[in-house]
Amino acid sequence: MEAESQMREVKYAADISSIREAQARIKPFVHQTPVLSSESLNALAGRQLFFKCECFQKGGAFKFRGACNAVFSLDDDQAVKGVVTHSSGNHAAALSLAAKLRGIPAYIVIPKNAPKCKVENVIRYGGQVIWSEPTMQSRESTAAKVLQETGAVLLHPYNDRRIISGQGTISLELLEQQVPQLDTIIVPISGGGLISGVALAAKSINPAIRVLAAEPEGANDAAQSKAAGRIITLPETNTVADGLRAFLGDLTWPVVRDLVDGIITVEDKEIIHAMKLCYEILKVVVEPSGAIGLAAVLSDSFKKNSAWKDCSNIGIILSGGNVDLGILWDAYRK
Amino acid sequence: MEAESQMREVKYAADISSIREAQARIKPFVHQTPVLSSESLNALAGRQLFFKCECFQKGGAFKFRGACNAVFSLDDDQAVKGVVTHSSGNHAAALSLAAKLRGIPAYIVIPKNAPKCKVENVIRYGGQVIWSEPTMQSRESTAAKVLQETGAVLLHPYNDRRIISGQGTISLELLEQQVPQLDTIIVPISGGGLISGVALAAKSINPAIRVLAAEPEGANDAAQSKAAGRIITLPETNTVADGLRAFLGDLTWPVVRDLVDGIITVEDKEIIHAMKLCYEILKVVVEPSGAIGLAAVLSDSFKKNSAWKDCSNIGIILSGGNVDLGILWDAYRK
Incomplete structure (x- = not known):
């Protein structure tokens, strides 16, 4: 595997050891979040989907x-x-x-x-x-x-070894939970802390696993960076996914460059639709950023891309659930 | 225990054997639903709460x-x-x-x-x-x-041995999951199928466990029935909890009469508030009927009742999550 040999040669900001240390360190404090599945959503996607519910994490996010x-x-x-x-x-x-x-x-x-x-x-x-x-x-x-x-x-939100290592514990947990062997994990991308940790841990355990990023069209700096081979930042961002507006850092970029197998960009309307499905079918409260992995797997650009046709058992990280719901309650009160 | 001796003498519509048979029969088809907890909600309640998330069950309810x-x-x-x-x-x-x-x-x-x-x-x-x-x-x-x-x-919705036995599998699962020993379970009550199954299984495993019903003021037939010592039906019901409008049946009433330790009635505004907490803190989509257990544990009538002061580790059944959310999405789309 190309990715595997690169992992051996290049020293990234974190590694499986720092991630396993993080897991031991944070274990007394974090929730082990459940993995949910839905046959209705599997049917929509044409794949088996396993939702890692980090919206249930303390503070409402990974x-x-x-x-x-x-x-x-x-x-x-x-x-x-x-x-x-x-x-x-x-x-x-x-x-x-x-x-x-x-x-x-x-x-x-x-x-x-x-x-x-x-x-x-x-x-x-x-x-x-x-x-x-x-x-x-x-x-x-x-x-x-x-x-x-x-x-x-x-403590930078993502460009920090300790932060990346902590986020990587999601992979350890997900791959140990009672789900079929995953061949793919789809992860929201913003500054790259989450996906760096997830990719470093997952590929260390299973070098063949695909790690794909999901990114909003209106903040597609990671997709542009991958295409250009260097960090690209944008003059402005425009997306409903308020958690996905940051740009890659010098510690996350090398991981994204080498270990992320592809970036799926989706429009805001696809994110909103996926969010609706999370509420109506999974019964999970997600914020727009949290729903983007489901939006990606349901998008035409994913479904029609032959590179992803063998993605059968897909882990999707529902990264967070902090969203203002005031309007719903106003409606209920009337 | 009075309840225990009554269980031996009276033959109810279901029992631990029929519930264990049900568990084996339905195992290939049902989700084992997770148990969630929140320190923020524990602090509000002044107790340890463990939420059995049946809203994640197939079809969105227990x-x-x-x-x-x-x-x-x-x-x-x-x-x-x-x-x-x-x-x-x-x-x-x-x-x-x-x-x-x-x-x-x-x-x-x-x-x-x-x-x-x-x-x-x-x-x-x-x-x-x-x-x-x-x-x-x-x-x-x-x-x-x-x-x-x-x-x-x-197949009657609740007044049926097979239905009651199936609902009772929730107790078996909950009491086997990695939560501290529960001393209390709070269950929404409508026709009594859910609480009958839950009470029969839970008290068979642990005769000392308390099983409490949560009921809307506007459909308080179970509370009235317990007080009168016979099944009371109402000329009409008026509650936001559309799933809790049915009346007890001849198979569920004896279980409610003998094995349910108390009924906590709550107002619709308390149900709505609890629903909001489920969305905002637990990140779980519940319907009004599903949130009533949390409403009960947060109510003054529960908190101030000395009979429940020793309820420390409480299982709460979030019974379902099927709710029309159209208004939320309209607001998002604008």
């Missing part, structure tokens, strides 16, 4: 795995001044919760356009909110200022 | 367990002419699916006010819909007519 690993990796001396991050939401809530469990402060820089429910999660878990403009530049400069003032440790 | 047991209990000679039932929805879909798996017809009498999504499930699973007026009398007379015309077997 992000708690990485945040927990990072926070509990810190020496006591490092930890005491707290942690800082900038995040559109799920990493922020996850880091707040992990810091709370360790008993240290969490300073969270949040862009002003973050979904309300994600900000509420940060506050619920005791994180201290510092607002920034909704640009990566403003997020980073605001975080730098907080760092200087507090002496806390910066 | 009803498939009973329907599957009944359909696969039939002799070939009985089965060939098909099955008939009248149901506001979840039993109807469940029976349609079970009949489809056995390759026999299902004739479903549905009241005109049944939720759209429940009717769609019947049609999706190949059930033949026959409409009735939304009264129990019209449901029963229409079903009798279909019976006469088809020679099919009537």
